Amino acid sequence: MAGKSILHKILILAIPLFLIVSIGFGLFYGYWNSASPKKTCASCHEISASVEMITQSAHRNLACKECHGTALSNGVNSLREKGMMIINHIKGVADEDVKLNEVQILGVMDNCTRCHKTEQARWLSGGHSARYQDIFLNAKHNKTEQLNFDCLRCHGMFADMSIGNIVEPLDTTGPWKFKINSVSARPVIPCLACHQIHLAGMPQPRPDYSNPQNLFYGRITSNSLVSFYTRHDKIHVSAGNLPILKLWEGVRLVKVSSDPIMRNCIQCHAPNAGHQAGTSDDRTPRGVHEGFSCITCHDPHSNNARQSCNKCHPAISHCKIDVKTMNTSFLNRSSPNNIHWLSCTDCHKGGRRK
Amino acid sequence: MDLPDKLSRRRFMRLAALSAGGIYLFSRCAGPTAEWRFFTSSEARLMDALADQIIPPDEWPGGGESGVTNFIDKQLTGPFLRFQSEYRKGLKGIQDSSETLYHQRFENLNWKEQTSFLELMEAGKMNEPVWADGFDLKFFGLIRDHSMQSYYGSSRHGGNRDNISYKMLKLDYPFIVGQNRYKS
Numbered sequence: 257m258a259g260k261s262i263l264h265k266i267l268i269l270a271i272p273l274f275l276i277v278s279i280g281f282g283l284f285y286g287y288w289n290s291a292s293p294k295k296t297c298a299s300c301h302e303i304s305a306s307v308e309m310i311t312q313s314a315h316r317n318l319a320c321k322e323c324h325g326t327a328l329s330n331g332v333n334s335l336r337e338k339g340m341m342i343i344n345h346i347k348g349v350a351d352e353d354v355k356l357n358e359v360q361i362l363g364v365m366d367n368c369t370r371c372h373k374t375e376q377a378r379w380l381s382g383g384h385s386a387r388y389q390d391i392f393l394n395a396k397h398n399k400t401e402q403l404n405f406d407c408l409r410c411h412g413m414f415a416d417m418s419i420g421n422i423v424e425p426l427d428t429t430g431p432w433k434f435k436i437n438s439v440s441a442r443p444v445i446p447c448l449a450c451h452q453i454h455l456a457g458m459p460q461p462r463p464d465y466s467n468p469q470n471l472f473y474g475r476i477t478s479n480s481l482v483s484f485y486t487r488h489d490k491i492h493v494s495a496g497n498l499p500i501l502k503l504w505e506g507v508r509l510v511k512v513s514s515d516p517i518m519r520n521c522i523q524c525h526a527p528n529a530g531h532q533a534g535t536s537d538d539r540t541p542r543g544v545h546e547g548f549s550c551i552t553c554h555d556p557h558s559n560n561a562r563q564s565c566n567k568c569h570p571a572i573s574h575c576k577i578d579v580k581t582m583n584t585s586f587l588n589r590s591s592p593n594n595i596h597w598l599s600c601t602d603c604h605k606g607g608r609r610k
Numbered sequence: 611m612d613l614p615d616k617l618s619r620r621r622f623m624r625l626a627a628l629s630a631g632g633i634y635l636f637s638r639c640a641g642p643t644a645e646w647r648f649f650t651s652s653e654a655r656l657m658d659a660l661a662d663q664i665i666p667p668d669e670w671p672g673g674g675e676s677g678v679t680n681f682i683d684k685q686l687t688g689p690f691l692r693f694q695s696e697y698r699k700g701l702k703g704i705q706d707s708s709e710t711l712y713h714q715r716f717e718n719l720n721w722k723e724q725t726s727f728l729e730l731m732e733a734g735k736m737n738e739p740v741w742a743d744g745f746d747l748k749f750f751g752l753i754r755d756h757s758m759q760s761y762y763g764s765s766r767h768g769g770n771r772d773n774i775s776y777k778m779l780k781l782d783y784p785f786i787v788g789q790n791r792y793k794s
Binding site for chain 1: 644647684687688691764765766772773777782783784786787788789
């Protein structure tokens with residue numbers, strides 16, 4: 257009887273307590289997710305720098321929760337992340353570098369594609385939409401080059417684990433399989449690989465239509481649309497702050513475009529440590545195209561360059577030949593004349609076309 | 611059986627008050643935020659001057675412009691929590707000693723005066739009581755080390771603004787090196 261009485265008392269206490277806590281939490285949760293960000297997320301000084309940037313950016317009308325979700329929108333991940341922020345806030349430990357795990361990053365990407373559908377379609381049609389399975393289960397690739405930690409620098413920069421925890425075996429014999437199958441269909445180069453949402457700088461202003469002639473001169477220079485996410489430091493580096501490649505062709509210094517977007521491309525399409533032209537995955541233009549930026553020819557999202565010749569070359573060039581029909585790798589993948597480092601003498605031996 | 615009823619009523623009131631208080635406290639966070647995490651504005655101005663003395667500006671930005679103050683401020687509310695009291699005591703000590711020696715705040719001294727002041731600190735020759743037991747030497751070393759860590763470390767820690775030291779040293783950041791060693 258005594259046991260039953262205690263249980264009865266506990267129930268009498270627990271039920272109202274549960275209800276009160278639920279109502280209290282519900283009220284708080286409702287307030288937190290409906291009030292202005294200035295009174296909720298943005299009120300924490302820890303993240304004031306990030307908030308300051310977003311309020312100046314083109315995404316300033318988005319509420320924090322639209323990308324970061326709520327404390328309950330991403331299950332345990334978001335509960336843990338938000339919970340740690342509160343605990344650190346109480347402990348007085350600055351927690352201003354809000355980190356998202358890969359699942360959350362892909363959630364942000366879903367938000368990007370709500371508006372940026374054209375960019376998404378182009379990205380899907382190009383090589384940068386490769387998935388983990390396309391990269392890490394590619395037998396030809398894996399037999400040629402041993403998988404290593406640095407693969408994730410460009411293929412899976414947001415992975416929450418090391419290469420050894422993603423795929424096995426880490427040798428060139430295979431057969432390779434994922435240790436965690438859930439990663440297989442994830443994109444290895446999501447939007448945030450090249451774009452930072454919390455951008456520094458201001459968006460382009462509306463033109464001054466009272467003086468349309470001055471529109472060109474009223475434009476501001478902005479390099480902030482592209483940022484490279486460096487996995488080692490877990491930060492985005494604005495394209496304008498990325499280094500310009502110093503590339504050598506033997507002992508000759510190649511003229512490389514200073515275009516910030518090209519600096520971003522070079523982070524992954526890079527030459528070897530000696531920066532010799534044409535090594536590793538370097539495709540920096542040389543020869544007749546030396547000094548060009550990658551995006552002079554390639555669309556940044558799809559990488560498509562099929563229409564690129566028309567931008568500079570008239571349909572019939574000065575030598576009366578349509579450049580698209582010349583013997584280059586543009587026309588034929590097996591051509592010895594790689595379009596990236598094509599020179600005049602490749603075709604004009606002794607002043608005449610071969 | 612009426613005991614639980616009484617308790618639950620009290621508890622209800624207490625929890626209701628706590629819930630309301632919790633919401634009130636969170637809304638209190640919505641007030642104006644401080645410019646710095648740990649430093650006061652006055653301390654931050656002093657830190658900028660100290661950082662410029664440690665890493666003087668030339669054709670490249672010095673410690674102040676490179677964000678040393680921001681780095682130390684950020685770290686003091688993180689991994690450097692244990693140095694908070696040293697900084698509070700040391701920065702106050704510098705201002706007090708500067709007032710005693712020059713009747714001016716440290717950041718208002720001319721360059722040579724600032725340098726002389728810090729040379730005394732570095733040599734452990736400050737006379738004021740606050741610097742007893744070699745605290746002058748120790749605090750100078752602390753600021754010097756943290757300034758260097760800021761200037762030459764990763765910008766993710768709050769210093770090395772725009773990777774300025776890497777550019778000065780002609781280091782590529784991020785490092786440009788391809789991994790693709792085979793031809794298709």
